[in-house]
Amino acid sequence: FKVGSLRHVLIYNFVSQIKSSHADKPKKEKENGYVRNTSPAVIKSEPEEDNGFYPSPQHIKTSKRECEYKPKKVKTEHDKKAKKRKHEYEEDEDEDIKPKKKTKDKKVTEGKKSKKEEEEKWKWWEEERYTDGSKWRFLEHKGPVFAPPYEPLPDKVKFYYDGKPMKLNPPAEEVATFFAKMLDHEYTTKDIFRKNFFKDWRKEMTSEEKSKITDLNKCNFSEMSEYFKAQSEARKQMSKEEKLKIKEENERILQEYGFCIMDNHKERIGNFRIEPPGLFRGRGDHPKMGMLKRRIRPEDIIINCSKDSKQPKPPPGTKWKEVRHDNKVTWLVSWTENIQGSIKYIMLNPSSRIKGEKDWQKYETARRLKKCVDRIRNQYREDWKSKEMRIRQRAVALYFIDKLALRAGNEKEEGETADTVGCCSLRVEHIKLYPKMDDQEYVVEFDFLGKDSIRYYNKIPVEKRVFKNLQLFLENKQPEDDLFDRLNTSILNKHLQELMDGLTAKVFRTYNASITLQQQLKELSCSDDSIPAKVLSYNRANRAVAILCNHQRAPPKTFEKSMQNLQTKIDEKQNQLSAARKQLKAAKADHKASHDDKSKKTVEVKRKAVQRIEEQLMKLQVQATDREENKQIALGTSKLNYLDPRISVAWYLCYAFTVTMIVQNEQEVS
C-alpha cells in the first residue's frame, strides 16, 4: 500500500508550500446591526476537562514540521520551456526532468510503433506544466453541434383540446411535444411542473391559441405520445444497415466536431453537442421544474479559441455572439442558459491533459493534507474551547466535514433551487441531539437533503465538547434558523487556507475518501482469496467510501427480479453440486472395487467436475452478496472523483498482480 513507491514514475511538482505562520491573528468581529437569533459572539469560560486523550504538544510539533516540509526541488517553469511545450514534445528528449530515464526507455520502444498510436499515448504527465496561469497556447476547434431543428408532426397526429382536435402552430406544437414525451414520467403529475410548463407554453402560442387553451387539464397529448412511442419502437426495429448508417453518421460528426487541437495535440471534447430545447427537470422539489429550456442559437454562442487558429464558422446565415481569445480559461464554447441564467460550457474530455493535470493536482493536495491532518485536527479540537462563538462554530463545522465528509454548504438563493443544504448551511431542524441513546452517549442525528436532494441520514456519537457546543448553538433558535449563524463557506475556506496552502473544505472529502479506500483494502484483503473474493473485497472497500460520501442511487427497476434470477441460478448450481458429489462418491466406490485405470480416471474426472461446480457456485454467491449490498449504493462517483487511482493500482500490484485480471477492463487500469 505504499503509494509513494510509485513515485518514480511520476513527476512531483509541489508548486506550493505551507505558509510559515499558523498563528491565529485574532480579528475583531464586525457586527452589522441586529440579527435575529444569532449566537452571542463571546462565550463565558467553562471548566476545563482535558482527558489527556489527545496527542501531546510534542506530537503536534512534529506534525507541524512535517507539514511545513519544503520539497527540495520546486520546479520553476521558464518561459522558454513553456513555449517549447507548444512546439514539440517529441523533441523534448533532453529535458532535465527527474523521471527522464524511464521516459527515454519508453520512447525507444515506442519508436517502433505507428505515429498515430504514439499520438494517442501522449504522456502529458511527463511534461512541464504552465505556471503563469495560462491554460494553453494554441486552441482550434470547429464549434458546437446544434440540436436538430424541430420537425413538425404529420397531420394525422392530433392534439385535442377539450375533446376537439386542434392544429398548433410549430412553436407551440414543439413545446407540446416536450410535454407529450414526458407523459409517462411522474414529473408531469406534479403541480409545480404543470404550472411552470403551462405558463411557458402559453408564451409560444399565437394569440388565437392563447385565448382558446386556458386549462392544461383539458389538453390531450396522448396521440402525440403514442406517436413518439411508435417512433422509438420503429427505431429499435430498424434493419442492421440502417443502424449502421446512423452509427457511421454519428462517427463522422464525432470526428469532425468531437476533437480540438490544443497545444499541438488532438484532444477529445467532452460535450460538443449543444443541449437541445426541452422542459427543465430539476432534482428534488425544484421550484422551476417544467419551465421551457430555450433552443440555443448561434447568436447565443461565445466561441473561445486562439487568435492564430482557424476560427469555427457559424451555420450559414448566422453569427456568433462573440469570438474571444482567452487562454486563462479551458472552455471552447459557452452560452447563457435561460432557467437559472447561469453559463454553460463546452470543455474537454476527462482524458485530456487539461482535466488530467487538474485531477492529479487534486490528489496531490489531498496527500499534503494527509501530512498535516493531525495538526489540523488538534487545532479544531482546541478551537472547540474558544471564547469566540465564530471560532467554535467553525471548529465544529470543520469536525463534521472531516468526520462525516459533509460538503461545504454554500448559501443558496431561496426560491431559485430545491431546498438543500451542506455543512455550513445546516439549519436547526436538520439535527437532533440525544444526550443518551441506547448504550451510547452524546448522539447527534442528522436528517437533511444534500446535493441533488439526496437524503443524508445518520446517527453518530460525538465527543462531549462537540455536543455541548451544539447545544449552545441551538439556544434561542427556531427550527428554520442556521445552526452555524456565524459561519459560511468563505469564512471556513479562508481559515483552511491559513492552515495549509490550497486547503479547502472539499479536500477533506477527497482525502477521507481515498484514505478510507486504502485502509479498507488493507483490512479486507486476504492474499489467499479467490479472484471473486478479491473482487468482492475491492467492491466492499469502494462501498465503504460511497457510504461515507453518501453516494446513493435509486435501486434499479429490475433489481428484485434480477436478484431472484440469480437466486434461482444458485439453487440450480447447488443441485448440480450435490448430483456431482454423488457421482464422485459412486466413482470412488467403483474404483475401490475394481482398482483399474479406467475407474481411476473416472474418479479424477468426477473430482474435477465437483471442483468446477463448487467454484461456479462460490462465484455466484459472491456475486449475489455484492449485488445485494450494492442495492442503493452508487460506486461510480467515488471511483471517478474521489479515489486516488494510485491506491487501486498499488493494491493491484502488490496484492493481486499474480492473478491475471482483477480489473477486467484495461481502460480502468490506464
Place this chain on the structure above:
DNA sequence: TGCACAACTTAGAAGCCACTTG
C-alpha cells in the same frame, strides 16, 4: 464584507450497446 458572476468539479439518471442466456 457581501455580492454577483465565472469557471470548474461532482452528481445521479437515462440511454446505449455489447454480451449472455435460454
Place this chain on the structure above:
DNA sequence: CAAGTGGCTTCTAAGTTGTGCA
C-alpha cells in the same frame, strides 16, 4: 433470436471555489 443484463457513456443539473467590485 429475443429478452435480459450489466457496464459503460452521455447528459446536464447542482455543487464548490475563486475573483473582482462596490
